[in-house]
Amino acid sequence: MLKQRIITALWLIPLVLAGIFLLAPAYLAWALVPVFLIAAKEWGRIIDPDCSVTQWSFTITIGILLATINYVVPAADIWDHNRLHPVYQGILGLGAIWWLLATVLVVIYPKAKSTWAQSPMLKSMFGQLTLVPCFSALMALESLGFGRDPYFGGTLVLLVMLTVWAADTGAYFAGKAFGKHKLMPNVSPAKTIEGLVGGLLASLLVAAGVMYFSAQQETLVVILVTLFTALASAIGDLSESMFKRSANIKDSGTILPGHGGVLDRIDSLTAALPVFTLIYIAFWM
Numbered sequence: 001m002l003k004q005r006i007i008t009a010l011w012l013i014p015l016v017l018a019g020i021f022l023l024a025p026a027y028l029a030w031a032l033v034p035v036f037l038i039a040a041k042e043w044g045r046i047i048d049p050d051c052s053v054t055q056w057s058f059t060i061t062i063g064i065l066l067a068t069i070n071y072v073v074p075a076a077d078i079w080d081h082n083r084l085h086p087v088y089q090g091i092l093g094l095g096a097i098w099w100l101l102a103t104v105l106v107v108i109y110p111k112a113k114s115t116w117a118q119s120p121m122l123k124s125m126f127g128q129l130t131l132v133p134c135f136s137a138l139m140a141l142e143s144l145g146f147g148r149d150p151y152f153g154g155t156l157v158l159l160v161m162l163t164v165w166a167a168d169t170g171a172y173f174a175g176k177a178f179g180k181h182k183l184m185p186n187v188s189p190a191k192t193i194e195g196l197v198g199g200l201l202a203s204l205l206v207a208a209g210v211m212y213f214s215a216q217q218e219t220l221v222v223i224l225v226t227l228f229t230a231l232a233s234a235i236g237d238l239s240e241s242m243f244k245r246s247a248n249i250k251d252s253g254t255i256l257p258g259h260g261g262v263l264d265r266i267d268s269l270t271a272a273l274p275v276f277t278l279i280y281i282a283f284w285m
Helices: 002-020 027-049 052-072 086-108 120-143 153-179 193-211 219-246 262-284
Strands: 181-185 188-192
Touching: 002 027, 002 153, 027 052, 027 120, 027 219, 027 262, 052 086, 052 120, 086 120, 086 219, 086 262, 120 153, 120 219, 120 262, 153 188, 153 193, 153 219, 153 262, 181 193, 188 193, 188 219, 193 219, 219 262
Parallel strands: none
Antiparallel strands: 181 188
């Protein structure tokens, strides 16, 4: 399994880097739509594993929402003199509220399961709040300062991805080596407290890199933002695990050998990107 994950990562990572650094935001906004449609189709299985009509209707809904966002707010209009477009502000605000709620749902699972597990409408809404703010946050970061420096936004997106990858890798190896105490056994039995701590510590390597290349930044702020982003990524991962467990699904899909589906690969980013974007706006804009 590990070998398969590495092989997939070797072709996937260059593709991702090419997208965020070589595609202009106007093109990336549309290139991302098919990726999110695949993730939406996979979320449709969470809504109803046995009904393809439900799965496709949710996929079409996400497609309409993303296309509408791209038409109403073209990439060039996302920022206006360092001010985020109101549509994007609203979407990210909803995303923040959702991830606060999702954290509660994860912590108390399965106590509140009966209120949403049998409701396709609620699970559809949860899916929209998971995917749409993630897309919006990615585009908000990607388009930031594009006119002055075409690589600035891509660098911010990469920083979030590096934080998530470091946290995931650190959690995996720390959990394997030291994991004894279950983190949330009702949600994800394999995850441990030691793994979470290892992931958070590994994410500090990204903070160290930021301070090395941008020494003018406040060390404490960089550390706290990195840790908070890494913690948000853990919530995103646990949230998807919770929804998959309620639907009796192991992997969201099979399109990425060794990783599962697109949703399995971006679950941590669905929370990390909106959280980082909101923090960035609060501290550095």
